[in-house]
């Protein structure tokens with residue numbers, strides 16, 4: 731049977747919210763509406779507005795309520811400024827059109843040399859058909875952009891390097907274990923609703939108090955990003971598991 735893919739971020743988020751273990755790690759996420767945007771900006775001043783079924787950071791917009799009635803939004807590298815909520819919302823409504831969009835509380839991502847980064851956690855069915863977290867890698871955003879995706883100019887980097895200035899070296903392996911556990915918890919919860927999943931890639935934001943937040947879960951995760959790690963054994967295992975559940979054919983030698 732084919733490997734299961736689920737495009738809707740809204741559907742996947744709602745499955746995760748049903749887990750007591752995970753619901754506290756999901757930033758408030760709601761369907762787009764002008765009024766919902768108004769409410770959420772009054773509560774948290776910075777939100778992400780994104781397509782329900784997007785990828786690669788395309789169409790993702792960061793919206794902020796600033797002081798003195800000023801509002802801004804940024805998609806790509808262009809920042810637009812408005813002097814009222816309504817003029818901004820009109821513009822966003824035109825941009826979004828009839829597509830399904832979500833609004834998510836914005837997380838202030840940790841920074842490394844002034845650039846924001848987030849973390850991709852790869853979780854796969856291993857050769858014994860059990861969920862295993864096989865790869866963890868950071869993605870350092872292009873300074874001009876509001877997304878960290880590799881396909882939008884993000885730079886893959888080890889989390890040792892990215893978290894180095896935020897975490898004592900002695901705490902690194904415990905922190906990685908926490909991310910690994912988060913990874914398999916997410917996989918088990920999604921599997922309860924989508925039983926033919928074999929692999930997921932979780933985008934995790936780390937806030938300034940080092941709390942991990944689940945931004946989204948991809949069901950067609952890019953394995954090749956793990957080739958960027960100097961530890962070659964990580965990509966080899968990721969690839970081996972992909973072959974195991976039939977995403978790729980074994981290489982002929």
Ligand SMILES: Nc1ncnc2c1ncn2[C@@H]1O[C@H](COP(=O)(O)OP(=O)(O)O)[C@@H](O)[C@H]1O
Pocket residue numbers: 757777778780784785786787788790834835836837838839848876877878879933935945946
């Ligand atoms: N709520 C959020 N807070 C902070 N950054 C976010 C948030 N949502 C998305 N981002 C940034 O935008 C990127 C793309 O968003 P994501 O939800 O992963 O959509 P896509 O499917 O396009 O990858 C994330 O990797 C992250 O850098």
Ligand SMILES: [Mg+2]
Pocket residue numbers: 786787879933946
């Ligand atoms: Mg993503």
